[in-house]
Amino acid sequence: MTEGPLAEPLSLTPEQVTALRGRLPRVGEKVVAAVIAEVPSYSVPFQGRMGRTIEGAVTLALSGFLDMAVNSAASGTSGTRERPQQVFDAAYALGRGEARSGRTMDALTAAYRIGTATAWREMSRTAVSHGLPAEGLVRFAELVFDYLDQISAVSVAGHADELARTGRLRERHLSELAVALLAGREKERLEQLAEQAEWNAPASLTAVLLPQSAARATRPLLDPRTLELAGDVEALDGWPDHAVLLVPGRSRAAVLRSLGEVPGVVGPTVPWTAASRSFHRALRALELGLAAESQALVDTETRLAELVVRADPSAHEDLRAQVLAPLADARPAAAEKLTETLRAWLLHQGRRDDIAEALFVHPQTVRYRMGQLREIFGDRLEDPSFVRDATIALS
Structure with missing residues (x-):
């Protein structure tokens, strides 16, 4: 000077x-x-x-x-x-x-x-x-x-x-910590990076994926220890307009309340060193289009069945084809109605009136179609393994 x-x-x-x-x-x-x-x-x-x-x-x-x-x-x-x-x-x-x-x-x-x-x-x-x-x-x-x-x-x-x-240095250390968390680095390395960044590690973290504009508006409402990655981030390859927030919170309900109605995907709440698990589940939900379908906050904890069913689309299609193979000789229109009836029968556990209400048909129609299905599928309708496979295939 x-x-x-x-x-x-x-x-x-x-x-x-x-x-x-x-x-x-x-x-x-x-x-x-x-x-x-x-x-x-x-x-x-x-x-x-x-x-x-x-x-x-x-x-x-x-x-x-x-x-x-x-x-x-x-x-x-x-x-x-x-x-x-x-x-x-x-x-x-x-x-x-x-x-x-x-x-x-x-x-x-x-x-x-x-x-x-x-x-x-x-x-x-x-x-x-x-x-x-x-x-x-x-x-x-x-x-x-x-x-x-x-x-x-x-x-x-x-x-x-x-x-x-020091502010720039700490921001760089926090960014390195966030990248390591998303990559699922070993606990000892994560603790070392947290100490280097002077970041007071919480008990748990919840990964949230949302548009960058929504992230900027939401960040002030969240715990100050929230970590953020946005822009040209390898972990978000394919979603350059999105950001990932790793949000601390004593309870999942508190995190969801803080987020409000922001459009995005929320992964599970996990121990902070396991944040990559929350991130990858939220990313999978984003890739499957769950956020686009709802145009609102998607809680993956309420969509687990869909995530499981959609985890391998080709396997799901093969399972569906395998389960419905006995209907291959039926006329397309008839096969479609019998498939709808089989799905309703599985979901409503054979309760005829509930099935009729779900399909908007008379209970006698349900009885008639189920008779057809029993002729076609035989004892398989009583086989727990088939019932499991059919339930997943028709989900």
């Missing part, structure tokens, strides 16, 4: 400069004491050895000011460029350190404000007591406050830069 330019040099006598330099250590003590008293965030950190270190830094900063404010011939000093640069570098590092410590820019700027006022009060008294005239005092004040404003601005910049850097 480099310092901003000061205006015209301040004319101080060698005696005044000597008096000001001799006063600087005491000014540093008073600045630290004032900050401790008035800025709660620093009441503990500035005690003891840390306080003495800060006193030295204040003294260095004010000495740098004198180097910059007084021409080297009048002040009798050397290294006028190196010391101010050292001061500004230290101020920048201070801002970064404060960000890493978790303290805000408000605390830092308050400390500078109080420190500047204290330093000016002490230095102006010394300067006046050694003959600095009124017009010189005004110029002195301008230079002091301008210089310390510059130092404050450099520290604030360091603070902001560190927050941005």
Whole structure:
């Protein structure tokens, strides 16, 4: 970092400069004491050895000011460029350190404000007591406050830069954790990534797949620990307009309430290290078009049978053909009606009136068709294995 330019040099006598330099250590003590008293965030950190270190830094900063404010011939000093640069570098590092410590820019700027006022009060008294005239005092004040404003601005910049850097770094770590969770990495690796990302792992996670626009609107309503992946993500290959959210929640019901009516697919709630299982089930439901069919939130826990039946479409088709093979010789229209009747008979467990109501036909019609089916299928209608296969095939 480099310092901003000061205006015209301040004319101080060698005696005044000597008096000001001799006063600087005491000014540093008073600045630290004032900050401790008035800025709660620093009441503990500035005690003891840390306080003495800060006193030295204040003294260095004010000495740098004198180097910059007084021409080297009048002040009798050397290294006028190196010391101010050292001061500004230290101020920048201070801002970064404060960000890493978790303290805000408000605390830092308050400390500078109080420190500047204290330093000016002490230095102006010394300067006046050694003959600095009124017009010189005004110029002195301008230079002091301008210089310390510059130092404050450099520290604030360091603070902001560190927050941005650590924020980007943490976002990258969180993204790496989310990718590893979807990939089903081993528990030890997931715990390592969670610690690296400073992510407080919940007991469980629920995978939610939804359009990116819906994800942006929904994210603020969810647990702050929610992990998100969107865009060009290998796990979402084929769904570039979708995002995956890994949502913590004590209960599945709470997660569903938070999501509301957003269009998307919700996987099962699983232990957080098993999040890939929730993701892959939700992805399968998305691939099967369950979300497109409903245009609303799809809870896979209520659609398990469909997911099982549709898991292998070709196998399902083969099973259906195998179960209905005895109807191959029937006329298409007759085969269709008998298939509908067989399906209703399986679902309603042979209750004739319920079957008739489901098919919108008379119970006698049901009796007639079931007679036909018994002639065609014979004892197979009493075989539990066939009943199982037929129920799945006609689902």
